[in-house]
Amino acid sequence: MDFSILTIFPEIFDSFLSHGIIRRAIEAKIISVNPMDIRNFAEGKHRITDDRPYGGGAGMVMKPEPLAGAIAEAQKILPGGRTILLSPQGRPFKQSVASELSMLDGLIFICGRYEGVDERIYKTIDEEISIGDYVLTGGEPAAMIIIDAVTRLLPGALGGEDSAEKDSFTDHLLEHAHFTRPSVFEGEAVPDILLSGNHGAIADWRLESSLIRTLLKRPDLLEKKMLGSREKKVLKRWCEYIEQLISA
């Protein structure tokens, strides 16, 4: 999958692209990431990419001409790629959106700065995406978040052992608890079942852990989940346990 990122600060991505799974995915040619400097599409000696807003008011606005030039070039490089403006006003980014985007061949991200982009740029984009209900100073962290979440869903990106299938939010559940060596840490032991080698029992324990964590931390997710008979049984057992506690 190919990503192009339109930004006035391409160097922000240097570290992000040279570590961990993202670096490995680039080396394995699972993804390519191309940060493009919007300034290269600006006219004049100073290559200015922003200007004062018509109508007055605080802050600057990203000029349309450099953005349009950069977008046209990126769309030429990635024909058929989806052009996404990063914006707090966009569609909320979720695991389901990451999954949807991971099916595409290419994504072009436009990172806004200042007060945002000139409104006339909207006709050149496919959609706006927001990474949450808060305002960043620029779209670059949002581009990194989306690239990261999408890349780990691509076949081969996590390597043989890791898997995104059981990750939180897949199938409306948070992932189960994890433990690693040592088996006792500060007097607290790993649950016996995880040391038992009984794969069926471990799978049951993990399902229970996943359901209870979701119930306690994000009950809103469970409302969207179609519960199977095993899951209903676990939750019923916990409800009975809580009822016993209350009535004791």
Ligand code: SAM
């Ligand atoms: N004035 C804009 C508004 O109130 O909607 C906010 C502009 S923000 C300071 C500058 C840039 O950061 C935006 O153009 C966008 O690219 C990026 N940005 C800020 N918050 C974001 C969010 N929650 N999700 C994605 N991008 C965001």
